[in-house]
């Protein structure tokens with residue numbers, strides 16, 4: 385194991401999202417951005433139900449096969 389894990393809280397310092405040094409005020413993440421990312425994952429269900437396809441009819445597949453883009 386050489387590279388820094390990006391999704392594993394190792395030790396005490398290290399953002400579980402990107403692995404960057406944790407910043408005070410955003411623990412246990414490095415920034416509010418990673419914090420939101422993690423939260424988004426939770427809400428998305430990526431963390432909640434691993435293994436189960438959480439493909440809800442929300443906004444997973446954008447309507448792209450409608451007509452030609454531009455002529």
Ligand SMILES: [Zn+2]
Nearest residue numbers: 399402414418
């Ligand atoms: Zn981070």
